[in-house]
Amino acid sequence: MSWVAVALSRTLGRRPLRVMHGGTPVVLFRDGPAIRALPDRCPHRMAPLSAGKVTGGLITCPYHGWQFDGTGRCRAIPGQIGALPVVQMTALQATERDGIIFVAPPGTTAQPFTHAVSGAPPVLRLVESRTRGTVLDVAENILDATHTHYTHRGILRGLSAKRYTVRVDITGGPDWVEARYTGEDRQHGLVSALLDDDRSVSVGRFRAPGIAELEFWGKGGLKLSTTFHLRPDGPDHTGGIGILAGPRDGGLGHLKAALFLPFFRIALAQDRRILRLCAENAQPGQKPVIGPLDILRQDIALILSGQPPRAATTPRSLHMLL
Ligand code: FES
Numbered sequence: 001m002s003w004v005a006v007a008l009s010r011t012l013g014r015r016p017l018r019v020m021h022g023g024t025p026v027v028l029f030r031d032g033p034a035i036r037a038l039p040d041r042c043p044h045r046m047a048p049l050s051a052g053k054v055t056g057g058l059i060t061c062p063y064h065g066w067q068f069d070g071t072g073r074c075r076a077i078p079g080q081i082g083a084l085p086v087v088q089m090t091a092l093q094a095t096e097r098d099g100i101i102f103v104a105p106p107g108t109t110a111q112p113f114t115h116a117v118s119g120a121p122p123v124l125r126l127v128e129s130r131t132r133g134t135v136l137d138v139a140e141n142i143l144d145a146t147h148t149h150y151t152h153r154g155i156l157r158g159l160s161a162k163r164y165t166v167r168v169d170i171t172g173g174p175d176w177v178e179a180r181y182t183g184e185d186r187q188h189g190l191v192s193a194l195l196d197d198d199r200s201v202s203v204g205r206f207r208a209p210g211i212a213e214l215e216f217w218g219k220g221g222l223k224l225s226t227t228f229h230l231r232p233d234g235p236d237h238t239g240g241i242g243i244l245a246g247p248r249d250g251g252l253g254h255l256k257a258a259l260f261l262p263f264f265r266i267a268l269a270q271d272r273r274i275l276r277l278c279a280e281n282a283q284p285g286q287k288p289v290i291g292p293l294d295i296l297r298q299d300i301a302l303i304l305s306g307q308p309p310r311a312a313t314t315p316r317s318l319h320m321l322l
């Protein structure tokens with residue numbers, strides 16, 4: 001497993017923070033400029049270290065007060081006279097990028113991916129959300145164009161009932177799949193009116209370990225991208241960190257971001273609601289019907305299970321009305 005976005009930097013202050021990483025709880029804490037990541041389970045009696053305190057780069061367990069440094073080594077056992085036994089937890093790697101905290105297993109050498117906007121420094125806005133449903137359900141929802149007419153009527157679409165024929169090209173690589181939509185005229189929703197007046201191509205992409213990206217390209221280049229870092233968070237929830245990125249455009253980028261963010265939050269709430277309704281309503285074990293326009297779900301599932309998507313060997317194209 002590589003780097004996983006687990007929290008926004010601003011949510012980690014003086015107190016330790018518990019996050020989920022690869023299905024297990026991890027405690028984050030600050031140690032000067034560094035961020036430390038340890039299993040959130042004291043090796044003594046398994047108390048959550050995140051319920052303890054941090055002082056001078058050491059985290060103190062709330063149960064008997066054992067203290068651990070950022071490498072996972074026990075540095076104090078209150079009441080103990082004489083030498084300390086060696087107690088060593090396996091620390092994880094942690095780092096901050098663009099206001100996001102990433103965690104990786106020890107020995108990970110690659111750098112974390114944050115978002116794909118390159119060139120001039122982009123305008124970034126960060127959001128955090130927690131959604132009922134699996135990473136597969138949430139990733140598919142983010143990348144699915146066909147729900148926007150209904151779930152986001154008026155916000156992303158639906159001021160007009162008119163649909164347009166769109167060509168979709170689906171390609172992939174060893175651990176990613178993307179759908180490229182061409183020929184779509186301007187979407188008739190409020191947000192589209194705000195941002196996308198010359199949009200010509202949009203792209204939805206999923207990449208390992210759990211990154212869903214949407215890109216909106218206009219004639220002058222990339223206009224807006226949203227990158228969601230997803231991870232399992234508890235048995236039936238998915239944690240997500242979203243990055244909205246756009247070109248600076250003089251000062252206009254900031255203005256657009258300020259205008260766009262409230263709509264983005266509304267759309268997120270609409271998605272959270274419908275995904276919760278689906279999850280609560282599903283019968284355990286019932287298989288969903290894969291419709292002809294559910295173009296990415298199976299490939300996302302393959303990537304999540306560590307296999308290459310079918311699109312990596314068999315790219316395909318289709319048309320649909322959006
Ligand atoms: S459980 Fe942590 S010190 Fe005892």
Ligand SMILES: [Fe+2]
Pocket residue numbers: 141142147148151152267271
């Ligand atoms: Fe949505």
